[in-house]
Structures are given as C-alpha cells and as structure tokens.
Amino acid sequence: xxxxxxxxxxxxxxxxxxxVIEIKEDExxxxxxxxxxxxxxxxxxxxxxxxxxxIDFYLNDWYTKKxxxxxxxxTYVFSTHFYTTLAKSFNASDYPAHYTASQIxxxxxxxxxxxxxxxxxxxxxIPVNENEHWFLAVICxxxxxxxxxxxDGTPVNEPDDDAGGYPWPRITYSxxxxxxxxxxxxxxxxxxxxxxxxxxxxxxxxxxxTDAWVTKTFR
Amino acid sequence: MTEDKGEDATEYMNLKILGHDNSxxxxxxxxxxxxxxxxxxxxKIIGLDRVSVIFxxxxxxxxxxxxxxxLEMKEGDVIEVFLRQIGG
Numbered sequence: 001x002x003x004x005x006x007x008x009x010x011x012x013x014x015x016x017x018x019x020v021i022e023i024k025e026d027e028x029x030x031x032x033x034x035x036x037x038x039x040x041x042x043x044x045x046x047x048x049x050x051x052x053x054x055i056d057f058y059l060n061d062w063y064t065k066k067x068x069x070x071x072x073x074x075t076y077v078f079s080t081h082f083y084t085t086l087a088k089s090f091n092a093s094d095y096p097a098h099y100t101a102s103q104i105x106x107x108x109x110x111x112x113x114x115x116x117x118x119x120x121x122x123x124x125x126i127p128v129n130e131n132e133h134w135f136l137a138v139i140c141x142x143x144x145x146x147x148x149x150x151x152d153g154t155p156v157n158e159p160d161d162d163a164g165g166y167p168w169p170r171i172t173y174s175x176x177x178x179x180x181x182x183x184x185x186x187x188x189x190x191x192x193x194x195x196x197x198x199x200x201x202x203x204x205x206x207x208x209x210t211d212a213w214v215t216k217t218f219r
Numbered sequence: 220m221t222e223d224k225g226e227d228a229t230e231y232m233n234l235k236i237l238g239h240d241n242s243x244x245x246x247x248x249x250x251x252x253x254x255x256x257x258x259x260x261x262x263k264i265i266g267l268d269r270v271s272v273i274f275x276x277x278x279x280x281x282x283x284x285x286x287x288x289x290l291e292m293k294e295g296d297v298i299e300v301f302l303r304q305i306g307g
Binding site for chain 2: 037048049050051052053078079080081082084085089090091109111112113114129132133134
C-alpha cells in the first residue's frame with residue numbers, strides 16, 4: 001500500500017511546491033512543512049557554510065532510508081542541538097546547591113529521549129557544532145566498560161600493556177573553563193612513538209612485522 | 220458542575236520559554252491553541268528574526284501544527300530557544 005501526499009515544502013520553494021511525494025507504509029515523513037527553505041538549499045553550494053537543518057535532514061534521511069532494519073535497531077542519531085544544550089553554560093545559582101555540574105547538564109537533556117535507552121544501542125551519533133565547524137561524534141558500544149575478550153566478550157582483568165609509551169602528564173587544567181567538570185579521560189590516553197630507538201628495543205619480540213622492521217632499520 | 224470547573228482550570232497551562240541567553244519568559248496558553256501563535260509574540264518581544272531561531276520541546280522541533288496537547292506537555296514545562304547553528 002502506498003499513500004500519496006501533496007506537500008508544500010515552504011513558501012519560497014516554488015518549484016517544488018506541488019511535488020508529489022510517494023510514501024510507502026514503512027517510511028517516515030522526514031521533511032516537515034515549512035522547514036527547509038530555498039536559502040538553506042542554496043547552502044549546498046561549495047564554499048558555503050551550512051545550517052543545522054540540512055545536517056538534521058541528511059542524518060534523518062540516512063537513518064530512515066539508507067540503513068537496514070537491523071542497523072536501525074542498534075543505532076541512534078541525536079539532533080544537532082543535543083550537544084549544544086549539553087555544553088551550554090549555565091548559572092549554578094538557579095539550581096539546588098547539592099547538584100554537581102554534571103547533574104545539571106544531564107538534567108537539561110534527560111527528557112529528550114524518554115522512550116529510548118541509548119545505552120542499549122551499539123552506535124550513538126552526535127552531531128557537534130563548535131567554532132563554526134561541524135563534527136560527528138560516534139559513541140560505540142556505550143554499554144561496555146573495561147576490557148573484554150575479543151572472542152567471547154568475557155571481562156579481562158589484565159593491566160594495560162604500556163611498553164613503549166611515553167609518560168603522559170596528567171591533565172590538570174581544562175581548555176574550556178566552562179566545562180571544567182568534564183572527565184579528561186586521560187587514563188586511556190597513551191602516546192607511542194614507533195620511530196624511537198628506546199621504544200623499539202623494548203618492542204622486539206612482539207610480532208614478526210615489528211621485529212623485521214627493527215632489524216631492517218637498525219642493522 | 221464541579222467537574223466542569225475542574226476542566227476549565229486545566230484548560231489553561233503555564234509554560235516557560237528558556238531563551239538562548241538563559242532568560243526565562245513565562246506565558247499562559249490554552250491546551251489546544253497553536254503554540255506557534257504565542258511564539259510569534261515572543262519574537263516581537265525579544266526582537267529576533269523568525270528565521271534565526273528554533274523552538275524545541277524535549278528535543279522535538281516545534282512546527283506550525285503543534286499544540287501543548289499534541290506534544291503531551293505538562294504544567295510548567297519549558298520550551299527551549301536555540302539560535303540556528305552554522306558551520307562548514
């Protein structure tokens with residue numbers, strides 16, 4: 001069964017104003033009335049900055065049409081304003097004193113997806129707009145914590161293999177003062193330099209490729 | 220009769236608009252009235268261009284046909300205002 005919609009996309013979008021869009025039963029309508037205007041559409045030219053509305057439209061289109069049913073089940077795409085809301089500055093005196101900064105930030109977005117448990121999804125896509133740039137952050141397997149065995153997914157309690165890692169100073173400052181409570185996550189940050197002699201001597205015996213490369217370079 | 224009065228009392232809802240500069244504007248609206256009408260008044264008060272902002276309720280972008288009842292709003296709910304984001 002298919003339904004035929006007569007849809008006016010916007011007052012300025014004259015050449016598309018009488019477009020017939022055929023919508024099958026399982027497809028969602030992703031273009032809402034009056035949202036994308038001709039000026040937004042013009043931003044798709046090269047060397048133009050683009051509006052959030054086009055990013056939202058493309059991600060929605062990709063999610064509803066390009067993804068298979070299985071992938072759609074395990075994926076979630078946030079709107080472009082999710083990160084902006086989360087990272088927006090706030091006035092701490094508006095909230096009860098015992099609230100931490102993270103709790104306040106969570107409170108601002110916790111009602112956004114009431115019916116979706118994003119921690120059960122495999123991939124969560126978050127479009128980010130900072131300093132007039134678009135980024136796409138992807139959170140993979142948010143339900144995992146700690147190391148697991150690659151074969152069967154059982155937890156592994158082995159210390160990290162830091163051979164060859166540079167000592168990395170703890171991050172004690174925040175580049176963005178507004179988000180000082182953010183976890184710098186520096187315990188997962190390692191810096192390795194394959195070309196250093198000191199590091200290579202300790203890396204010998206790791207695997208065949210490294211050994212061959214070390215022998216060739218320093219014989 | 221008392222039931223009718225009770226329904227009338229819930230007919231109007233008190234909502235808030237949280238501006239992009241963290242300012243809060245309270246307003247009153249009927250449950251089945253179009254939200255876009257009161258938002259248009261808000262544009263006039265703050266002097267912003269209609270095109271440059273987006274209204275959102277719990278992550279849902281408010282469009283022409285939305286009413287408080289269609290969005291299942293409750294008393295004291297907050298509508299957020301975002302400036303449009305641009306990037307490349």
